[in-house]
Amino acid sequence: MSADHGHGHGHSLDPTVTEPDPHVPQAPSGRAVRIGIGGPVGSGKTALVAALARTLGSRLRLGVVTNDIYTTEDADFLRRAGVLTPDRIEAVQTGCCPHTAIRDDITANLDAVELLEERFGDLDLVLVESGGDNLTAVFSRGLIDRQIFVVDVAGGDKVPRKGGPGVTTADLLVINKVDLAPYVGADLEVMTSDAHRMRGELPVIAQSLVTDPAASDVTEWVLAQLAAVRVPAA
Amino acid sequence: MASLAALTLADARFPGGGHVHSGGVEEAAARGLITGVPDLGSFLSGRLRTTGLVGAAFAAAAVVAAARPDAGWAVLDGELDARTPAAAQRDASRAQGRAALRAARLSWPSPVLDALCAVTPRPHHALLVGAVVGIDGGSPAEAARCLAYLAVSGPASAAVRLLGLDPLAVNAAIVALRPALDAVVAQAAQAAALSPDRLPAPGAPVLDLMAQAHVHHHREQVRLFVS
Ligand SMILES: Nc1nc2c(ncn2[C@@H]2O[C@H](COP(=O)(O)OP(=O)(O)O)[C@@H](O)[C@H]2O)c(=O)[nH]1
Ligand SMILES: [Mg+2]
Numbered sequence: 001m002s003a004d005h006g007h008g009h010g011h012s013l014d015p016t017v018t019e020p021d022p023h024v025p026q027a028p029s030g031r032a033v034r035i036g037i038g039g040p041v042g043s044g045k046t047a048l049v050a051a052l053a054r055t056l057g058s059r060l061r062l063g064v065v066t067n068d069i070y071t072t073e074d075a076d077f078l079r080r081a082g083v084l085t086p087d088r089i090e091a092v093q094t095g096c097c098p099h100t101a102i103r104d105d106i107t108a109n110l111d112a113v114e115l116l117e118e119r120f121g122d123l124d125l126v127l128v129e130s131g132g133d134n135l136t137a138v139f140s141r142g143l144i145d146r147q148i149f150v151v152d153v154a155g156g157d158k159v160p161r162k163g164g165p166g167v168t169t170a171d172l173l174v175i176n177k178v179d180l181a182p183y184v185g186a187d188l189e190v191m192t193s194d195a196h197r198m199r200g201e202l203p204v205i206a207q208s209l210v211t212d213p214a215a216s217d218v219t220e221w222v223l224a225q226l227a228a229v230r231v232p233a234a
Numbered sequence: 235m236a237s238l239a240a241l242t243l244a245d246a247r248f249p250g251g252g253h254v255h256s257g258g259v260e261e262a263a264a265r266g267l268i269t270g271v272p273d274l275g276s277f278l279s280g281r282l283r284t285t286g287l288v289g290a291a292f293a294a295a296a297v298v299a300a301a302r303p304d305a306g307w308a309v310l311d312g313e314l315d316a317r318t319p320a321a322a323q324r325d326a327s328r329a330q331g332r333a334a335l336r337a338a339r340l341s342w343p344s345p346v347l348d349a350l351c352a353v354t355p356r357p358h359h360a361l362l363v364g365a366v367v368g369i370d371g372g373s374p375a376e377a378a379r380c381l382a383y384l385a386v387s388g389p390a391s392a393a394v395r396l397l398g399l400d401p402l403a404v405n406a407a408i409v410a411l412r413p414a415l416d417a418v419v420a421q422a423a424q425a426a427a428l429s430p431d432r433l434p435a436p437g438a439p440v441l442d443l444m445a446q447a448h449v450h451h452h453r454e455q456v457r458l459f460v461s
Contacts, residue, residue, distance in 0.1 A: 069456050093460045095254040096395040107251040107333035108460075 032063065032123035033229045034113060035222060036102065036139035038166055039150035041132025044176040044209060046077065048150060049129050051215035052222060053084045060124040060226075063116035064089045065109060067101055067131040090116055098131025106143040113143075125226060135164030145229045148218070152177040157186040160195035168198050172205060172221055179208035237372025239342060240380040243334065243363050246391060251333025252384065255326055256392030256459040257281060258441050261448040263396050271400065274393050275407040278386040282414055284438035286385030288317050289327075289360040290422035291433045293381040294374035296364020298426045300346045306430070307353040307361065313430040314358045320442035322449040326461035328356040335362055344369045378422035382415055392459060 037045045049064055056062060064078070066089060078084045090112040094101035101108055113126050128144055130137060139147045149170035151159045154177055160167055167173060173195055181188050188206060195204045205217045242248055259277070262268045268277055292314050299305040318324045335357060338347060350357050350365050357365075360381050367377035390408050394401050425433050445461060 069458070093254050093458060095256070095392065095459050097253055100253050104247065105249040105251060105253055107249060107336055108254050110336065111251075111329070111333065 030122065032061075032113075032117060032126045033146075033226050034126045034128060034144040035225065036128045036130065036144035036147035037150060038102065038130040038133065038137055038139060038147060038170070039174075040134065040152075040155060043132070043150045043152040043155065044174075045129050045132070045150050047209050048148070048174065048176070048215060048218065049127050050078055050084075051209055051213060052127060052219060053078065055214045055216075055219045056125065056222065057084060061120065061122060062088065063113070063120065063123050063126045065092060065112045065116070065126060065128045066090070067092045067094050067098055067109070068129055069131065087119065088116070094131055098133045099137035102128070102130045102139045102143060103137065104140075106140050109143050125222070135159070135162055135166050138165045138169060146171045146225045148172045148174055150174045150176050153181045153186045153188070153191065154184050156184075157188075157191045157194075160191050160198055163198050167195065170202070171225070172203050172218070173199060174218060175204065175206040177208060177210075178206050179210045237367050237370050237376045239367045239370030240372050240376040242341070243366060244380045244383050244387070246387070248334075248337065250337050251330055252388050253391070254459055255330060255388055255461045256396070257285070257385065257389035257461065258444045258448070259389045259392045260396060260457060260459045260461075261444040261451070263393065264451070265444075268393060268397070270397075271403045271407055274390065274399065274404065275410065278390060278407065279411060279414060280438065281389060281441065282382060282386050282411060282418060284436045285323075285441060286382045287418045287421065287434050287436055288314070289385055290378035290382040290418050291425045292358065292360040293364035293367070293377040294422045294426035295428070295430060295433055296361045297368040297372065297374040297377045300365045300368030305346065305349055305365075307350050307357075309430050310361055311354055311358060313433060314360065317433075317435045318358075319437070320445040322445040322461060323442065324358075325449075326445070327358045327360070328354075329460060330359040331357040331362040334359060334366075338362065338366050342366050342369045373423075374426035375419055375423040378419045378426075379415070382418045382422070386411060386415075396458070 037048060039045055053062060064084060078089060079086060092101060092108045092112050109128060116126060117123055147170050149166040153175065175191055175195065178188060192204060192206055207215060207217055209215060259268060262277060268274050292310060295310060299310060315324060318327060346365055346369050350361065363381050364377045367380065386408055390404050393399055394404050421434065448457065448461060451457060
């Protein structure tokens, strides 16, 4: 949330600045690493949150902020998933504008994250699930440290090719529900190669939460981010 | 010169958490009390003359207070609480004040804001707006206009999103409130230097009840706005 310029770009657009900014964004010591999970409605964001809670909930101090239209079914679902008690989940109302709440005006989400941190003291990881939105919706870097964009096979194999900031700039792209590919006539090869073409070096994980309920690859990626983002204890 | 702070705070793109508040419109729409632009116009008119006037007067008073060595934030805070009988509305006002405070601290850092926060870390929105406009060198009338405008523009935007109303017609409905808006601003600016207990105190019991009902329903069924 600093007002620093040119994060991570190596150059600044301000002509009066002579030195490139050498700093990459870092979590201030003590606060939880925040990972945003975005993507279209029904792609599997909540299912991924549940999978991560199941695999990481006993090893990490975890909190969840959800921006999805939040019903008691959602809460029940996450509770049934095991390790997440309702007090670890904060719901944010987005005023019908899910992308505004995660990008243009992040204050309600910042309040929710801080509420969880106040309630539980030190947390290791806060997952922020966005409301289901379109392919242009990405998280503000003022809200999260890393972001995952989840698309699914059933949405059509053209989705990665369509691009948009979610597909092209998210720190991780997840192509979910690969178990459904044969039923919806989706070509996984096309999806993954398009995704890599759109994303350059950025990682892509194809997964099915039906065949791998533990979301093993994503879990591994999340743990790597925790190690990379965390500032050594002061 | 117009206060840049007042313009910024009244801008829908200001990242101060305003877009998640409907000012009672979500509840009114759910009850079928607002279905089109004419209903919305009368809803906004009522809101402007009640909640809007209270907010405008306290924003104006906060500009005066911000210029004093001892602002007396605690008294203003208490007096505004007393004029906001619904707990849900007090909560919504403080949620918005706290959200706007985040942005304000970066944009207009000042001991005035620090003093306000020391009294309450979740200031009422009207007091936060008045403090910021004061810090920026704006007048009580400018702060009052900002608050009065927000009292109608936020709910109007919520109605566009909830009911799919024609945004051009809704904009015209806001502009049609000009005479009432001017009157509210004038009354608020006139009251700015009064002792806080003398500030205007119009009531809007239906808005109070609907705000409470909104929170109640939120626990039972999906609501998209905080207020
Ligand atoms: N077949 C299949 N279904 C999945 C998978 N992941 C999620 N789902 C289902 O897809 C539906 C939508 O998932 P949800 O997590 O609620 O989507 P969200 O709207 O992105 O949060 C649910 O019925 C999930 O059980 C998957 O990998 N394979
Ligand atoms: Mg979901």
